[in-house]
Amino acid sequence: MDENPTPTSNNPHRGRGTALITGATSGLGAQFCAQLAAKGLDLVIVARDGQRLAELAARLQAQFAVDIQVLAADLVSDAGVQLVADRLSRSNAPVSLLVNNAGFGMLGNFADNDLDAELRHLRIHTQTPLVLMHAALRAMGLGAGGRIINVASVAAYTPRGSYSAAKAMMVNFSRWANVFYADRGISVTALCPGFVRTEFHDRMGADQSKIPAWAWLTAENVVRQALEDSEAGKSVSVPSALYKIAVAVARIAPDALVERLARRGR
Numbered sequence: 001m002d003e004n005p006t007p008t009s010n011n012p013h014r015g016r017g018t019a020l021i022t023g024a025t026s027g028l029g030a031q032f033c034a035q036l037a038a039k040g041l042d043l044v045i046v047a048r049d050g051q052r053l054a055e056l057a058a059r060l061q062a063q064f065a066v067d068i069q070v071l072a073a074d075l076v077s078d079a080g081v082q083l084v085a086d087r088l089s090r091s092n093a094p095v096s097l098l099v100n101n102a103g104f105g106m107l108g109n110f111a112d113n114d115l116d117a118e119l120r121h122l123r124i125h126t127q128t129p130l131v132l133m134h135a136a137l138r139a140m141g142l143g144a145g146g147r148i149i150n151v152a153s154v155a156a157y158t159p160r161g162s163y164s165a166a167k168a169m170m171v172n173f174s175r176w177a178n179v180f181y182a183d184r185g186i187s188v189t190a191l192c193p194g195f196v197r198t199e200f201h202d203r204m205g206a207d208q209s210k211i212p213a214w215a216w217l218t219a220e221n222v223v224r225q226a227l228e229d230s231e232a233g234k235s236v237s238v239p240s241a242l243y244k245i246a247v248a249v250a251r252i253a254p255d256a257l258v259e260r261l262a263r264r265g266r
């Protein structure tokens with residue numbers, strides 16, 4: 001664990017609490033960090049690449065004068081998940097917003113893929129966020145409440161292999177938790193973006209040529225909408241009118257049609 005020094009300059013929005021963001025080094029996670037730091041929240045930032053985390057922390061501290069703690073952790077390892085869960089459990093430094101965002105995609109189909117790789121994929125998209133939620137819900141429930149954002153996907157509404165199944169679980173679980181823990185002052189929001197320009201598809205090695213330009217969202221807009229919806233206590237956030245319509249259609253269209261359309265993302 002690497003703690004960063006407290007910044008010296010002033011941010012008039014300071015003191016709004018602390019957000020812990022997983023998958024902070026790029027894409028949606030880095031955007032959550034920037035927008036939350038701009039709102040005056042202190043940050044705990046988590047990913048595997050400690051060097052990249054330290055650079056992000058230095059940049060945001062200089063720009064927004066918030067405190068940033070760096071936790072380099074592999075969230076498909078027991079030690080990495082425990083490190084982050086322990087941080088969420090600290091009552092003397094409470095986390096008011098947990099963003100379960102870290103994740104990666106896989107090419108190929110479930111039966112042809114290596115089973116261990118599929119299980120690591122399942123773990124980062126479901127088991128890890130659940131372990132972190134467990135720690136956060138307990139700490140928030142004993143304290144002043146808080147908010148949780150689980151980054152799912154519009155894929156949750158489509159039949160699209162183990163990825164969509166994992167995201168569907170997080171949407172369903174978030175919807176329940178948002179109702180159940182409301183009286184403890186805790187909101188839980190599943191964020192369901194469509195295609196977002198991040199490192200996600202490049203890291204996966206996906207062919208993006210069949211995804212039309214109009215289908216892409218920016219991380220900036222997705223995160224802005226997610227934070228608005230979380231502040232409003234919504235169970236599910238689907239940024240952009242386009243993807244709200246896509247979700248509505250996917251709920252009633254035949255599986256074979258939806259699967260064929262969703263396959264373009266691989």
Ligand SMILES: NC(=O)c1ccc[n+]([C@@H]2O[C@H](COP(=O)([O-])OP(=O)(O)OC[C@H]3O[C@@H](n4cnc5c(N)ncnc54)[C@H](OP(=O)(O)O)[C@@H]3O)[C@@H](O)[C@H]2O)c1
Nearest residue numbers: 023025026027028047048049075103153195196198199200
């Ligand atoms: N981009 C899209 O089109 C899209 C659409 C819907 C939903 N999503 C979801 O959005 C979330 C964020 O993805 P993104 O699009 O922002 O992708 P990204 O740019 O590739 O970022 C993924 C982040 O997760 C971290 N990460 C990956 N494996 C990790 C591990 N084992 N332990 C800890 N951190 C790990 C990466 O950091 P390190 O490599 O440094 O560990 C990185 O910070 C994912 O849950 C994804 O499923 C993405």
